[in-house]
Amino acid sequence: MTLPLLIRRSLRQHALSTAITAGSIALACGLLLCVWMVKTQSQAAFTQTTTGFDAVLGARGSKLQLVLNAIFHLEASPGNVAAADFEAIRRHPMVKTAIPIAVGDNLRGFRLVGTVPELFTNVELAPGKKFVVRAGGKVFNGDAKEAVAGSFAAQRLGLKVGDTFKPFHGLAFDAKAEHADIFTVTGVLEPTNTPADRVVWIPLKGLQTMGGHDPKAATDVSAVLLQFRSPMAGLQLDMLYNKQGNRLTLAFPVGAIMAELFGKIAWFDAVLTLVAYLVALVAAASVVASIYNSMSARRRDLAILRALGARRGTIFGAVFAEAACIGAIGAAAGLAVYLALYAGVAALIRAETGVVLEIGAWHPVLWICPLALVALCALGGIVPALKAYRTPVAETIAPVS
Amino acid sequence: MALELFQKFAAITLLPMLAVADLTKSFVAPDGTRAEIVRVASFALAAGEQLALRGESGSGKTTFLHLIAGILAADAGRVTIDGAEMTALSEAGRDRLRAEKLGYIFQTFNLLQGFTVLENVVLGMSFGPRGADRAHARAVLERVGLGHRLDHFPRQLSTGQQQRVAVARALANRPKLVLADEPTGNLDRKHAREALALIREVCREQSAALLLVSHDEEVLAQFETRRDFAEINAARQEAPR
Numbered sequence: 001m002t003l004p005l006l007i008r009r010s011l012r013q014h015a016l017s018t019a020i021t022a023g024s025i026a027l028a029c030g031l032l033l034c035v036w037m038v039k040t041q042s043q044a045a046f047t048q049t050t051t052g053f054d055a056v057l058g059a060r061g062s063k064l065q066l067v068l069n070a071i072f073h074l075e076a077s078p079g080n081v082a083a084a085d086f087e088a089i090r091r092h093p094m095v096k097t098a099i100p101i102a103v104g105d106n107l108r109g110f111r112l113v114g115t116v117p118e119l120f121t122n123v124e125l126a127p128g129k130k131f132v133v134r135a136g137g138k139v140f141n142g143d144a145k146e147a148v149a150g151s152f153a154a155q156r157l158g159l160k161v162g163d164t165f166k167p168f169h170g171l172a173f174d175a176k177a178e179h180a181d182i183f184t185v186t187g188v189l190e191p192t193n194t195p196a197d198r199v200v201w202i203p204l205k206g207l208q209t210m211g212g213h214d215p216k217a218a219t220d221v222s223a224v225l226l227q228f229r230s231p232m233a234g235l236q237l238d239m240l241y242n243k244q245g246n247r248l249t250l251a252f253p254v255g256a257i258m259a260e261l262f263g264k265i266a267w268f269d270a271v272l273t274l275v276a277y278l279v280a281l282v283a284a285a286s287v288v289a290s291i292y293n294s295m296s297a298r299r300r301d302l303a304i305l306r307a308l309g310a311r312r313g314t315i316f317g318a319v320f321a322e323a324a325c326i327g328a329i330g331a332a333a334g335l336a337v338y339l340a341l342y343a344g345v346a347a348l349i350r351a352e353t354g355v356v357l358e359i360g361a362w363h364p365v366l367w368i369c370p371l372a373l374v375a376l377c378a379l380g381g382i383v384p385a386l387k388a389y390r391t392p393v394a395e396t397i398a399p400v401s
Numbered sequence: 402m403a404l405e406l407f408q409k410f411a412a413i414t415l416l417p418m419l420a421v422a423d424l425t426k427s428f429v430a431p432d433g434t435r436a437e438i439v440r441v442a443s444f445a446l447a448a449g450e451q452l453a454l455r456g457e458s459g460s461g462k463t464t465f466l467h468l469i470a471g472i473l474a475a476d477a478g479r480v481t482i483d484g485a486e487m488t489a490l491s492e493a494g495r496d497r498l499r500a501e502k503l504g505y506i507f508q509t510f511n512l513l514q515g516f517t518v519l520e521n522v523v524l525g526m527s528f529g530p531r532g533a534d535r536a537h538a539r540a541v542l543e544r545v546g547l548g549h550r551l552d553h554f555p556r557q558l559s560t561g562q563q564q565r566v567a568v569a570r571a572l573a574n575r576p577k578l579v580l581a582d583e584p585t586g587n588l589d590r591k592h593a594r595e596a597l598a599l600i601r602e603v604c605r606e607q608s609a610a611l612l613l614v615s616h617d618e619e620v621l622a623q624f625e626t627r628r629d630f631a632e633i634n635a636a637r638q639e640a641p642r
Binding site for chain 2: 002005006009010012013300301304305306307308309310311312313314393394397
């Protein structure tokens with residue numbers, strides 16, 4: 001009972017410095033966890049987000065750009081794929097499914113993607129999971145000016161079945177670039193937690209023949225999303241398109257290409273992690289400084305305790321445990337900071353990319369980091385604890401008579 | 402039974418509660434010379450005895466009490482409390498003996514300002530054999546008339562009440578020996594008389610020996626047994642401490 005009482009009272013007596021110190025530890029812990037978890041979760045989410053496709057075929061260019069454009073609906077298309085090329089890949093015996101997409105227009109900043117109804121009826125986003133149109137809606141007719149909205153886009157744009165809209169030319173919203181064509185929403189998709197949620201889907205023909213578009217490219221597509229009958233197909237088609245051919249690019253496998261992206265920005269992760277470590281170090285140092293500075297004020301109390309029979313070890317233990325307690329309070333608050341930061345970052349990533357980071361995701365760092373911070377603080381507590389340990393009793397407690 | 406009676410008799414009559422022999426303590430003065438503060442050849446206090454030591458400020462009384470309490474290590478000599486030789490013990494051993502056998506009342510009370518009245522007493526007990534016995538601490542505080550101030554902090558009490566807390570804390574562990582260093586030095590006459598009466602009364606109730614040091618003649622006059630510290634301390638009196 002003695003130790004907890006001593007610690008509790010001391011923390012309360014120095015409530016302001018305790019709060020500031022614990023706050024800085026919470027910030028450090030939250031930042032560290034957030035950097036770590038966002039890094040691992042986004043890496044996992046982006047590399048696993050294939051929306052059910054093995055590869056993307058597109059114009060000659062960067063594989064990463066192709067994947068970002070066709071799967072993540074980010075970036076511009078590197079160019080077009082001619083109708084003949086699309087037909088060739090569609091009929092290839094090793095290709096199970098070939099879904100064409102066309103891009104180039106938007107609806108108030110949300111991308112319009114032209115495709116075929118088979119994307120919604122035939123393709124599995126993940127094993128056993130297809131696109132689902134919400135009750136009251138249906139997939140668009142491939143020959144009509146109709147649209148199906150992804151859940152996030154529908155929510156943000158306020159689209160519902162029966163609504164009509166005019167698309168805007170280009171991938172970035174420009175109010176002056178409105179097309180004359182009018183599309184009617186026939187359905188809203190259930191959330192898929194993929195980038196597809198941020199898209200307003202329209203028929204391929206609708207986009208290809210939109211007023212103002214180049215009639216010469218009316219049969220071209222921006223990319224072809226592919227499912228193979230076997231993994232060997234990817235290697236053979238890679239040879240065919242990437243090594244032997246020079247007109248088209250096959251981005252395969254999708255996950256590996258995204259992993260390359262993370263490899264390229266690994267330095268950024270390293271910088272963020274370093275900053276977080278430094279914050280943690282500064283926070284631990286602030287524990288030392290805070291307790292050490294309070295030692296002068298507490299010298300008398302410690303001497304009184306010693307005069308009452310407290311051993312040096314008890315005094316040392318009390319100060320040491322107090323440092324650990326501040327670390328523990330900070331670490332616990334750090335978990336809350338982490339959750340808040342992570343939720344914010346996840347919401348931002350979802351809004352910008354449609355990729356969903358799992359909020360309750362578990363990783364050993366979630367207990368290793370707080371525990372390490374507590375240990376670091378306890379370690380820092382040794383310095384003031386030693387000062388407390390050496391408090392001269394007789395000189396401190398009483399006036400001389 | 403006979404043996405037990407003999408032991409009790411011996412404890413009361415033959416073995417003093419406090420025995421000091423050839424005790425010396427010196428400090429290094431700022432000018433580098435060594436100044437002897439305490440040189441006590443022999444001093445004893447029987448169990449339950451109450452004795453007042455008269456001494457002026459700077460005469461080494463506090464140092465003498467610190468040596469008895471084991472707060473300071475002696476240069477030489479022996480201090481024996483209830484048969485246990487304080488001066489032969491390690492620092493941890495002295496801490497333990499102090500917590501078990503001694504109660505200390507300071508002139509400035511030395512209450513822990515961040516702790517409540519009850520916590521001050523409980524903490525005082527927690528290092529001793531009884532441990533942190535809140536019920537007993539409460540009872541002792543009731544005894545000194547502070548049952549209604551348990552959750553107050555020292556700063557919320559009058560000086561007289563703070564002294565009562567100090568008395569309660571010193572006696573809560575049922576010590577065999579109570580050392581009181583100018584315990585009424587910070588009180589006015591009325592409160593000083595009351596505090597002193599309380600200390601003596603509670604020590605009597607608990608059969609604790611009391612060694613009080615003071616320079617206040619009015620305080621000293623209340624003791625049947627008084628001695629001059631100068632008589633027992635052979636160290637130079639103009640010493641800096």
